[in-house]
Amino acid sequence: MDTAFVLYDELTALDLVGPYETLAAHASVRAHFVADRVGPVRADNGLTLHADTAFDELPRPDLIVVPGSSRWRDALANTALVSWLRSASPTATWTTSVCTGSLLLAEAGLLTGRPATTHWGVHDVLAAYGVEVRDERVVRDGRLITAAGVSAGIDMGLTLAASLWGEEVARVVQLMLEYDPQPPFDSGSPARATPETLAAAVALMG
Template sequence: MTDTAAPATTVVFLLFPGITQLDFTAPAQALSRMPGARLVGAAANRDPIATDSGFAILPTHDFASAPQADILCVPGGHGVTEALGNAETIDFIARQAAGAQWVTSVCTGAFLLGRAGLLRGKRATTHWAYTHLLPLVGAAPVKARIVEDGHLVTSGGVTSGLDFALTLIARLQGEAVAQAIQLAIEYDPAPPFAGGHPDRTPGTITEGLKARVYDAAAARMEAALKA
């Protein structure tokens, strides 16, 4: 979907090793269809970026050559814990955010915004398994899939990135454009199970998943945030 009359909008996605690919590709798919959108994938260098899905993605730019974002989006993933300690990455986020119209995150990307000093005094959300850590970066946790606080938009885990993108498209170009894109990608959720969040998932499943994955992952994130 293109429209040469639409204002140009540069969308810069931060890329880093260990990124959750859907945190990036879901909002990218929707935003790429917004009239006037130009998508950029920026990383420390232009080598392939290993994702959590067993394949790599190729950045379009390195940090030095990336254009100024109108929309800055920081995805999450287990690689966030390493990225938190990378001064070049955090500096890139801070510099881009200073000139961006919108500063956004998906999932645990919120903690990278926080490390760059962008969540202090802000309402924010992230993946449900990590929301208790948001005060460590000065944010007030909100139990919601999408949280807007001024020009800051944070979203919950993984699939919420698509909801965030459609919400932002509606803010920028109106609900009709956002609804047309939603229709074009046939985003008509009908999940096979009533779940996807601890509030709607049997407790035994939630506790089992936390024990297998997220208790340790959240502890690693907390240690990285306190380092």
């Protein structure tokens, strides 16, 4: 299964790495880190990743994983990426996104009139594309799966793993990752964060 883990300048690394860790170890997965060019790609917080495949070298992947970016406005202007998504997704078995990666899918015209989720801070932006925005951790609509912000990419990966290989395999992957969230603070969503925490987060996101 040719799997395109999409890279582009200023992506959020955990958006990509979370799904990668849940999927890539399976024997059926042939992982490709794809971008508009082969070479280094710098994430939004400075981590450097490496693209090993150019978009034109993988026109028909079986699975697409699109991470988001804190600098999503710049990402939406990446015409090479959006054009590749528009052409590659229709023939893919699965197209997935994490966080603001769903905005890229929407920009490519893939989510119009469909349910999807994204980071809570850009619900209104996604809705402006004619998307039925859901306030859920993971939303599956046929062969499209979208995840909410950043860490939800792990949930998306496990959801997809269960669809691909069965629930027991996904449970084993979860255990191997020791994915047993017990955060020290109960502020992981706008509904539970204090007004002060929410205001500070909104300010940081600009």
